[in-house]
Amino acid sequence: MTATTDGSTGALPPRAASASETPATLPAAARSAGTQDAAERAVRRATDHLLSRQDAQGWWKGDLETNVTMDAEDLLLRQFLGIQDEKTIQGSALFIRGEQREDGTWASFYGGPGELSVTIEAYVALRLAGEAPEAPHMAKASAWIRARGGIAEARVFTRIWLALFGWWKWEDLPELPPEILFFPKWMPLNIYDFGSWARQTIVPLTVVSASRPVRPAPFPLDELHTDPARPNPPKPLAPLASWDGLFQRLDKVASGYRKVAVRPVRRASLKLAARWIIERQENDGCFGGIQPPAVYSLIALYLVGYDLKHPVMRAGLASLDRYAVWREDGARMIEACQSPVWDTCLAAIALADAGLPADHPQLVKAADWMLGEQVVRPGDWAVRRPGLQPGGWAFEFDNDNYPDIDDTAEVVLALRRVRHHDPERVERAIARGVRWNLGMQSKNGAWGAFDADNTSSYPNKLPFCDFGEVIDPPSADVTAHVVEMLAVEGLAHDPRTRRGIEWLLAEQEPDGSWFGRWGVNYVYGTGSVVPALTAAGLPAAHPAIRRAVAWLERVQNDDGGWGEDLRSYDTAGWSGRGASTPSQTAWALMALLAAGERDSKAVQRGVEWLADTQREDGSWDEPYFTGTGFPGDFSINYHLYRQVFPLTALGRYVHGAPLGAAAAAAVVKGA
Numbered sequence: 001m002t003a004t005t006d007g008s009t010g011a012l013p014p015r016a017a018s019a020s021e022t023p024a025t026l027p028a029a030a031r032s033a034g035t036q037d038a039a040e041r042a043v044r045r046a047t048d049h050l051l052s053r054q055d056a057q058g059w060w061k062g063d064l065e066t067n068v069t070m071d072a073e074d075l076l077l078r079q080f081l082g083i084q085d086e087k088t089i090q091g092s093a094l095f096i097r098g099e100q101r102e103d104g105t106w107a108s109f110y111g112g113p114g115e116l117s118v119t120i121e122a123y124v125a126l127r128l129a130g131e132a133p134e135a136p137h138m139a140k141a142s143a144w145i146r147a148r149g150g151i152a153e154a155r156v157f158t159r160i161w162l163a164l165f166g167w168w169k170w171e172d173l174p175e176l177p178p179e180i181l182f183f184p185k186w187m188p189l190n191i192y193d194f195g196s197w198a199r200q201t202i203v204p205l206t207v208v209s210a211s212r213p214v215r216p217a218p219f220p221l222d223e224l225h226t227d228p229a230r231p232n233p234p235k236p237l238a239p240l241a242s243w244d245g246l247f248q249r250l251d252k253v254a255s256g257y258r259k260v261a262v263r264p265v266r267r268a269s270l271k272l273a274a275r276w277i278i279e280r281q282e283n284d285g286c287f288g289g290i291q292p293p294a295v296y297s298l299i300a301l302y303l304v305g306y307d308l309k310h311p312v313m314r315a316g317l318a319s320l321d322r323y324a325v326w327r328e329d330g331a332r333m334i335e336a337c338q339s340p341v342w343d344t345c346l347a348a349i350a351l352a353d354a355g356l357p358a359d360h361p362q363l364v365k366a367a368d369w370m371l372g373e374q375v376v377r378p379g380d381w382a383v384r385r386p387g388l389q390p391g392g393w394a395f396e397f398d399n400d401n402y403p404d405i406d407d408t409a410e411v412v413l414a415l416r417r418v419r420h421h422d423p424e425r426v427e428r429a430i431a432r433g434v435r436w437n438l439g440m441q442s443k444n445g446a447w448g449a450f451d452a453d454n455t456s457s458y459p460n461k462l463p464f465c466d467f468g469e470v471i472d473p474p475s476a477d478v479t480a481h482v483v484e485m486l487a488v489e490g491l492a493h494d495p496r497t498r499r500g501i502e503w504l505l506a507e508q509e510p511d512g513s514w515f516g517r518w519g520v521n522y523v524y525g526t527g528s529v530v531p532a533l534t535a536a537g538l539p540a541a542h543p544a545i546r547r548a549v550a551w552l553e554r555v556q557n558d559d560g561g562w563g564e565d566l567r568s569y570d571t572a573g574w575s576g577r578g579a580s581t582p583s584q585t586a587w588a589l590m591a592l593l594a595a596g597e598r599d600s601k602a603v604q605r606g607v608e609w610l611a612d613t614q615r616e617d618g619s620w621d622e623p624y625f626t627g628t629g630f631p632g633d634f635s636i637n638y639h640l641y642r643q644v645f646p647l648t649a650l651g652r653y654v655h656g657a658p659l660g661a662a663a664a665a666a667v668v669k670g671a
Helices: 028-052 070-083 088-097 118-129 136-149 156-163 180-183 196-211 243-260 263-279 291-303 309-321 341-354 361-372 405-415 422-441 477-490 497-509 523-536 543-555 582-594 601-613 641-655 660-668
Strands: 324-326 332-334 626-628 634-638
Touching: 028 180, 028 341, 028 601, 028 641, 070 088, 070 118, 070 291, 070 309, 070 332, 088 332, 118 156, 118 601, 156 196, 180 196, 180 263, 196 263, 196 477, 263 291, 291 309, 309 324, 341 361, 341 405, 341 641, 361 405, 361 422, 405 422, 405 477, 405 626, 477 497, 477 523, 497 523, 523 543, 523 582, 543 582, 601 641, 634 641
Parallel strands: none
Antiparallel strands: 324 332, 626 634
16 A cells, blocks of 8 residues: 555555466466475575674664664753764754745654654754745745644654743743652652653653743744734633643642742752753763753753863763764754663564574674673662562663563573573573563553553643653553563463463454554454464464454555555554555564464465565665654654564564474473
């Protein structure tokens, strides 16, 4: 299918015939043999390509591409702190300009519609870089912004950045008092009710909100208001009986509190916030391994008195440069995060399942690096699980405060695929990881990403929290990966695993798919759950498996691949529909192969699509975003997904089963 790219109507993509389809007149046996040969060639080339991309230390990392708000906010931070340099400014401007669409807008994902807040931030960043508002591409952007209500209709985060320079009034923003840090852990809206990523962002923002700093704006932004004389006309309150109405009125109470806040309490809360931020600074200077908390943390610490030469600030500022990817043309792209642990465990699984010997030196090197990344000290997760011993893995190079359940499950699956020279060390690490993941199970039997039972509905209702998902409830994809890992570890019949399986079965959509929280979307969820259920012992004939197979066959594209547009998070009609991509095709194939559909026409066509679209160097191209940060709000293009998942799927097609998983099962059984 071909997805629309202008975003003007949101129309669903038509199906398109593909010249690469296998002629129906070819005998089935000949088609199958040809598919096998093509798959084997693709596996060899993809294996060589992936091996060539490993770092000398043992890890893999692909670029993590999001949208230009990362680049815009990096420039705004540097403007606020007075640390601009021309190379950085022009490199960022070059990247931002290159992402602008024909209609003058910027999208939040490739092929998506123009997005107001993204477009505003990109426009302001280009103005900071010296672009004239009269330039055709700038005038087109500002006209589009005004036509959609201007700055007044932007998200809260965008208006906070503008308030830092007087382009928006602080009093026209929701209140976020730092006294929230004094709320006990049992109280609604305490800081640990928020997901880890939101928590790391909101704590420094309480300092910013309390301080309300304004730096002199280098230019006005009247062209981004529908009426510059009245930029923010008051809006009527929602009915008191509604959640929106209730929280709007609570925000007014918080604004009133600001006027009467007891000064010693306010000072104590600001000190507590600063201490909370500093205690969570990682060894490399970053904050949670994520760019957004880093920029707000630096601003907050600066506002409470930490000058730019302070060691905490120096380390934090130095860490920002590690998020920058400089391209050959001089463009500078900012990664929102970096994914070496995730990329490395997925690469190891792919190579093992593709037939690379378990004791191959590069797999052993990858295992060594992963073993060294295990987190062995408590983090914020221990607030809800105080007696649980640490043992998880994080997503990034440095993020010991926030290991995650998904990475831990996949690292264990990867380690089980490697024949290491120190098996006792591997067994100890795996035992710690399994114990930690089991301890992070939520009350409903499933698993979230970073915390247990992070399910309060209140944070999402705050007027301040309009930037995406701010809680971390259990999801089907994470739960599936944990269940698969537990099954490989011989715990398929453990009561805790069975509870996870029961939750997954109850979460299946009526059409047979599963929702994908951290990948796009129903294809990802289904591609995660089906292999987990079959690994845990559900037969291919189970009704849930058959419904999933039927759904995947139904949404397969005419060219043989699978794809799903990010708009499926907001519009049901996009479910399972979108331009074919290597990673999503691989997810569908992994599910179908796990369901015993190796000889089906759907699998054959999917394998052929992957083989036909592989490039000469063994890689695949994938401009579409297939990763998810916040469903419907923040999307990710993991540049290594296009390599590891097709290799995994093709390897399983060629060899008939996940080689590493079979070997792991043998190890667990003592074979």
